[in-house]
Every structure is written in C-alpha cells, then in structure tokens.
C-alpha cells in the first residue's frame with residue numbers, strides 16, 4: 001500500500017493523501033507529496049515500459065490501475081556532434097517529444113488524471129499554452145471523464161486541432177495563459193470541474209518526476225553533471241529535483257554519483273526565473289507582456305517560482321535566456337544534426353546551453369543532458 005501526505009511547500013500545513021487537494025488553504029502555495037515509506041530496493045520496479053514502471057514511487061494505491069497511454073520510457077540520445085560543436089565532454093538529448101500527444105505533459109497528466117478519476121471528479125479543466133491541454137484531452141478521454149480546455153488564441157494551430165480531435169471542449173481566449181487561467185478557475189468554481197492547472201494540484205509534479213528517475217536508470221543509476229531544462233511553469237524542474245532527493249534518500253543512486261546542476265532555459269521575451277536568479281531573489285516578479293514562439297515557456301508568473309529557484313540555488317545551477325532567432329536556429333540545428341524533430345522549447349535548451357558553455361559557466365569536461373520537452377509537429381501550421 002502506497003501511502004502519502006500532502007505537505008505545503010512553504011508552511012507547516014499538511015493534509016492526508018486521501019484529500020482532493022488544490023493548493024495550501026493557509027498560504028496559497030503548492031503542495032508536495034511526501035510518501036510514508038520508500039521501497040528499499042530497485043527490485044520494486046515493475047516490469048512495464050512506461051512511467052508506471054516506477055509506481056512504487058508514485059501516488060497509486062494497491063489495486064488501482066493508472067490511467068495510462070504508454071507515457072514515459074523516452075529515448076536518451078547521445079550526440080557526439082553537438083558535444084564536439086559546443087565543447088563539452090558528452091551531451092545527450094532526452095527526447096520527450098515521443099510521449100502521447102507529443103510532449104512530456106503526458107507524464108504529469110497521467111498521474112493527475114489517475115488521482116482525479118479515483119476521487120470521482122465530475123470533470124477536468126485546464127488553462128494551457130497548448131501541450132497541457134492536448135495531454136489532458138487525451139487522458140480525460142482514456143479515463144472517460146469530460147474535459148474543458150482554455151487556450152490563448154495564439155496557441156499553435158496543430159495543438160488546438162489535437163485538443164478538439166481528442167474530444168475536449170476547447171475555449172480560445174484573447175491574451176496569454178494567465179488570462180486563460182482566470183477563466184478556467186471561474187468555470188471550475190461554477191461547475192465543480194477539477195482544475196489541474198500547473199501546481200494547483202499536487203500530482204502533475206509526481207508524474208514529471210519520472211523524467212528524473214528514468215534518466216538515472218538510463219545512465220546506470222547515476223546522474224549527469226548538468227541538466228538543461230526549458231522552464232515555463234517549472235513542474236519538470238521541481239519534479240526532477242524532488243526525484244533526485246528521493247532517489248538519494250532511498251539509496252538507489254550509485255554511491256559515486258553526485259546531484260546535477262539544474263539549469264533553467266527561458267526565452268528573452270519571458271524570462272521571470274532568469275531575472276530572479278540573476279538578482280539572487282527567492283521569488284520571481286511576473287514578466288510584463290510575455291512573448292515567445294516557444295509557447296510552453298510563455299508563463300509570466302509561475303506559481304512554483306520559489307520551488308524552481310530553490311532547485312537552481314540548491315544545485316549550484318544556472319539560468320539563461322535566448323532570443324527568438326537563437327531559439328529558431330537551435331531548434332533547426334537539433335533536427336539537422338541529430339534527427340530529433342524538436343519543439344522550440346528544446347531548441348531554447350540548446351541555445352542556452354551553448355551560451356553557458358561559451359561563458360565558461362558549464363565546464364568543458366561536463367556531461368550534459370538537454371531536455372527536448374516536445375515534438376516539432378504541433379508547432380507547424
């Protein structure tokens with residue numbers, strides 16, 4: 001029996017894991033899942049090839065079936081050419097574009113919809129820059145639970161078409177994801193649909209954390225020196241950092257493996273985390289007029305700003321932003337040199353990595369993993 005508690009990430013408030021929880025009622029900050037006990041041995045891994053291989057470390061109770069579409073188990077691809085060109089020892093791309101609906105949002109939604117379904121919610125709602133809506137539409141359909149999605153009009157057309165195809169009700173909104181979020185919350189309050197907005201429920205982080213566990217397993221239970229992660233709402237960054245702490249606590253990591261430096265990559269047109277990191281701040285001020293074609297990074301005021309920044313500081317990490325043209329060039333470069341059809345967010349990770357290596361912030365003997373968080377297909381008209 002997996003048992004867990006929900007702990008506020010900012011104050012002493014806790015709730016039992018059986019609650020249908022949103023954010024901490026005392027301070028409004030996100031909850032984190034704390035497990036009662038961890039399996040002592042890696043033999044607890046299941047013999048299945050999706051993220052539920054790690055069910056022993058996930059919020060799933062005995063006898064429950066996860067809502068799954070084969071998410072996770074994505075390739076970790078080494079590129080000698082990019083390593084040589086950038087000037088680092090080794091470089092891999094973790095290609096999350098191969099997930100259901102073409103992004104790593106599938107991992108978070110698989111975990112969140114599994115819990116929401118177990119709690120018997122009447123419906124699910126999410127504001128999205130695109131990929132979260134597509135993923136929720138897919139997992140809602142798989143679970144047989146109605147879905148409503150609020151997305152900015154500027155969302156890539158291919159992603160909007162996917163949301164409709166998977167049977168969700170799609171509302172397009174003038175403005176950015178913050179505007180979509182306000183409408184989604186109003187709808188949730190009115191109709192009782194459960195809001196699975198980034199960090200407004202505790203389980204998407206748990207799904208995203210499997211990226212970190214999987215990476216460790218693929219590298220033989222050790223971790224790279226540096227992880228460069230395109231950061232929007234920050235669930236992946238927060239989830240992976242949580243995963244590494246749990247792996248270490250369980251003793252599952254190779255004894256010689258140290259924890260990686262975590263690096264946030266953002267776009268010049270929306271870089272609240274990069275600005276806060278440069279100012280050594282522990283909160284990020286919202287970015288005015290966010291603009292970038294890397295739509296997953298267009299998150300002006302992430303609710304998880306404290307947790308993202310904490311991961312960067314605790315890991316002695318870094319943060320950097322890239323211009324729109326640098327993102328375009330780097331995205332095309334990934335495609336040409338590796339065969340990975342990357343989303344612009346993945347291109348942003350490469351552009352920021354290259355700049356940090358050139359600046360001496362990432363060492364020339366470093367082993368680096370870049371996250372390509374989505375596939376390129378949905379971004380083409």
Ligand SMILES: *Cc1c(COP(=O)(O)O)cnc(C)c1O
Nearest residue numbers: 131232233234235236296373374
């Ligand atoms: C949502 C999204 C991001 C940002 O993800 P967070 O983990 O919330 O920071 C990055 N890339 C793509 C393709 C996305 O869909």
